[in-house]
Amino acid sequence: MARIKTTGHRPCRREALDNSAALDQFLASVERRAYRMAIIATSNHEDALDIVQDSMLRLAKRYADRDAEQWGPLFHRIVQSVIRDWYRRAAVRNRFRFFLGQKHQRDQGCETAAEEDPIEAHFATAEPEPGAQLQQQQAIRQLDAALHRLPLRQQQVFLLRQWEGLSVRDTAQAMGCGEGSVKTHFSRALKALRTQLQDHWQEYET
């Protein structure tokens, strides 16, 4: 893995202001894609915003003084790391809720239907829109849902490789894993997406 070197000089006030403006410009250029990645992972607007803000904050606090060309790879890595943290916390929360839910059902002495998955519900309850826009919106929703159903690592690898256009090596750096893992995850993601989306997307083409 390539080592990132820091710049050797201490910036003066003018340079710091220029750097701050450059960082603002960089973040403005990546925030929408970062948000989309976060929304695919979480399917929740507020959580996605939290992930984007946390990632921006980490970059600004720790790496603002790095050369601007290093911000891209660093930001990719931070975003993926923050998303993984969110997943871990969500998994713990869900286990806790599951435990409390079971306890509540036992306490109530009745059987209730399992609660609807809010993530599936998010993708299922969008308002229909007319014509081509409707078709586009449906394609986006289906892709979002299919990506969301992938295991997180497959989802991340697919988005970084296919959407962000990172090389296998850069994806491995951003994910903090080996290049072999990246290839495996990408191949599995592709297979799963083909199975899920093929029929839907053939309809749009005809």
Added chain:
Amino acid sequence: MNEPEDTDRLLKMSKSTLDQAVDGLDDATLRDLRCVRREALLAGKPSVSEKRSAWLLPVGGLATAATVAVLTVSLWLTPPEHDLSTQLPPLEDLALLGDAESLEFYEELDFYLWLDDEDEQEAG
């Protein structure tokens, strides 16, 4: 249609769909993202107090070290200006003043000391 073509089509469509989703983000989301970015940049900057404390930290440390060094050297090198033994009353005097024996005993103390010396000489 064969598998490589399917895969290629899937990749192209997924990329274009993801791009369209970014281009189609609504105004409210874009506004939220701007707010989030502004807050992150503000919070990411070191505050004035942090800057000040960061600047003062080495200066304060140096000042403290210099003060301690000066005091140590001064105490080490400066000889005492006054001989304490000349200023303070002899310890014997203090003991005598606090004692309950009669004044006559102390007035005749030289006689008793002489008597004690004589006894020791005879014994030796």
